[in-house]
Amino acid sequence: xxxxxxxxxITRIGPGSDAGMVLRHYWQxxxxxxxxxxxxxxxxxxxxxxxxxxxxxxxxxxxxxxxxTIDEPATHYPASKDILIxxxxxxxxxxxxxxxxxxxxxxxxxxPAFPNFDCFRAPDSHVFAFKGLWQCNWLQALEVxxxxxxxxxxxxxxxxxxxxxxxxxxxxxxxxxxxMPITQxxxxxxxxxxxxxxxxxxxxxxALRHMDHxxxxxxxxxxxxxxxxxxxxxxxxxxxxxxxxxxxETCYWYTMFTSFAKPVDKxxxxxxxxxxxxxxxxxxxxxxxNDYHYNPQEQATQTYTxxxxxxxxxxxWAVEGMGRVQDRTQxxxxxxxxxxxxxxxxxxxxxxxxxxxxxxxxPMLGPEAADITGPVSNDAIxxxxxxxxISRNADMTRRAHCSWDATV
Amino acid sequence: MNAxxxxxxxxxxxxxxxxxxxxxxxxxxxxxxxxxxxxxxxxLIGRHCPHRGADLLYGRLEDNGLRCPxxxxxxxxxxxxxxxxxxxxxxxxxxxxxxxxxQVREIGGEIQALISQSEALQ
Ligand code: FES
Ligand SMILES: [Fe+2]
Numbered sequence: 001x002x003x004x005x006x007x008x009x010i011t012r013i014g015p016g017s018d019a020g021m022v023l024r025h026y027w028q029x030x031x032x033x034x035x036x037x038x039x040x041x042x043x044x045x046x047x048x049x050x051x052x053x054x055x056x057x058x059x060x061x062x063x064x065x066x067x068x069t070i071d072e073p074a075t076h077y078p079a080s081k082d083i084l085i086x087x088x089x090x091x092x093x094x095x096x097x098x099x100x101x102x103x104x105x106x107x108x109x110x111x112p113a114f115p116n117f118d119c120f121r122a123p124d125s126h127v128f129a130f131k132g133l134w135q136c137n138w139l140q141a142l143e144v145x146x147x148x149x150x151x152x153x154x155x156x157x158x159x160x161x162x163x164x165x166x167x168x169x170x171x172x173x174x175x176x177x178x179x180m181p182i183t184q185x186x187x188x189x190x191x192x193x194x195x196x197x198x199x200x201x202x203x204x205x206x207a208l209r210h211m212d213h214x215x216x217x218x219x220x221x222x223x224x225x226x227x228x229x230x231x232x233x234x235x236x237x238x239x240x241x242x243x244x245x246x247x248x249e250t251c252y253w254y255t256m257f258t259s260f261a262k263p264v265d266k267x268x269x270x271x272x273x274x275x276x277x278x279x280x281x282x283x284x285x286x287x288x289x290n291d292y293h294y295n296p297q298e299q300a301t302q303t304y305t306x307x308x309x310x311x312x313x314x315x316x317w318a319v320e321g322m323g324r325v326q327d328r329t330q331x332x333x334x335x336x337x338x339x340x341x342x343x344x345x346x347x348x349x350x351x352x353x354x355x356x357x358x359x360x361x362x363p364m365l366g367p368e369a370a371d372i373t374g375p376v377s378n379d380a381i382x383x384x385x386x387x388x389x390i391s392r393n394a395d396m397t398r399r400a401h402c403s404w405d406a407t408v
Numbered sequence: 409m410n411a412x413x414x415x416x417x418x419x420x421x422x423x424x425x426x427x428x429x430x431x432x433x434x435x436x437x438x439x440x441x442x443x444x445x446x447x448x449x450x451x452l453i454g455r456h457c458p459h460r461g462a463d464l465l466y467g468r469l470e471d472n473g474l475r476c477p478x479x480x481x482x483x484x485x486x487x488x489x490x491x492x493x494x495x496x497x498x499x500x501x502x503x504x505x506x507x508x509x510x511q512v513r514e515i516g517g518e519i520q521a522l523i524s525q526s527e528a529l530q
Contacts, residue, residue: 149494153480190493294466296428305466305477318478321463332458332505336479336494
């Protein structure tokens with residue numbers, strides 16, 4: 001449990017807020033590049049600010065402030081011709097990476113360098129980007145992503161699908177080196193041993209599931225400061241996902257799917273996701289208003305939630321069900337929440353450093369950021385006494401065979 | 409206030425005559441969930457899981473109680489946590505966890521909640 005005051009401090013993101021100040025030191029996903037088809041002005045609702053993508057001097061994309069009424073809905077998306085730019089409001093620089101337009105809303109003269117993460121250095125053909133809306137504060141959305149225990153419950157399938165039919169979906173692959181679908185490993189071994197290490201980019205989270213016959217399932221995931229995660233999706237792909245505040249009570253996830261093997265089948269990945277979302281706000285079709293299509297019969301026999309096979313919907317239900325801003329004065333964190341506790345400590349340290357003007361104490365804000373590679377995200381099954389080597393080698397092997405430079 | 413006036417009707421027996429007897433109830437602006445366990449007894453407990461706040465209205469009605477779908481914490485009809493299946497083997501943390509609970513009774517097809525208890529919790 002934490003105090004109401006602390007909960008406010010680490011969740012609120014408007015101009016002048018503490019956590020908002022930390023986020024404003026980093027490039028923030030602002031729109032998908034396909035949104036530029038909307039017209040010469042594209043609405044962007046970000047960090048409690050009402051903005052629009054426009055062309056500035058030299059035809060460069062920038063974010064400008066747009067004139068908005070106070071009662072505008074969080075994800076208001078006016079037609080291009082109806083957008084009025086507030087010429088007295090701030091403007092912010094924009095940079096495109098792999099289909100996502102990032103914006104820098106900070107006050108430093110030069111925005112930070114982009115780290116050399118896999119999602120940024122892979123060729124365009126090997127990265128697919130998409131986004132989706134969640135009706136809740138960004139921090140509870142991020143916290144699900146750094147909680148390795150929930151996958152054994154929330155995403156549990158009471159029966160396994162055929163991994164061969166799982167392209168482009170999470171947890172459907174076979175665990176490296178076995179014939180066991182990951183879904184089966186997660187279901188049968190629900191008490192992971194979790195260790196959390198601080199890194200240059202944030203946190204490395206190792207979840208060990210000790211299995212029968214002296215084997216261990218090793219899942220390495222990462223928190224990228226301040227608000228992203230990097231996790232394995234399949235043997236072929238990893239996921240890098242940002243949780244971006246629209247306002248205090250609404251956020252978008254932006255995901256880059258990065259392939260170490262074949263080019264990504266973007267048409268298929270996009271079609272799979274467009275079927276579940278409505279444009280232009282990328283709001284999920286299953287949501288609180290329609291009970292996430294909850295089916296008690298399915299919950300009894302097929303899935304843990306009764307909300308279908310799409311794990312994004314499970315996560316969405318989990319975070320939206322907490323309320324728009326989770327009341328952390330009522331929570332009881334356990335051992336499985338280790339990474340969440342560590343992350344909050346990092347965020348508070350960053351808030352204090354930023355408030356004191358010690359910007360270089362924040363992760364990845366110095367010139368060395370451009371040299372940070374990885375992070376390594378990987379699922380493997382190993383002989384228990386060799387898990388470190390085997391997990392590392394499994395990732396090094398796929399990197400060595402990669403068509404682009406994936407060395408770490 | 410006399411004791412009799414403290415019982416408020418919150419649902420009918422009829423409403424729980426379904427395959428999965430779990431119902432959302434709001435009392436004094438607070439969210440609760442009403443359910444019938446395997447023995448047929450009723451429980452009225454806080455709707456947000458005391459772990460990280462997930463919505464128990466969508467809980468799994470099993471093992472004589474309600475199980476949170478997020479990390480599997482299991483609650484009996486008094487709101488007492490009975491299991492935390494993701495916590496380390498041998499952990500006793502669950503014994504310290506209890507969801508707010510309101511006493512209920514079933515009379516003549518009506519389900520009633522003892523309101524003074526919810527006020528006491530404020
Ligand atoms: S939020 Fe209910 S078990 Fe974790
Ligand atoms: Fe999840």
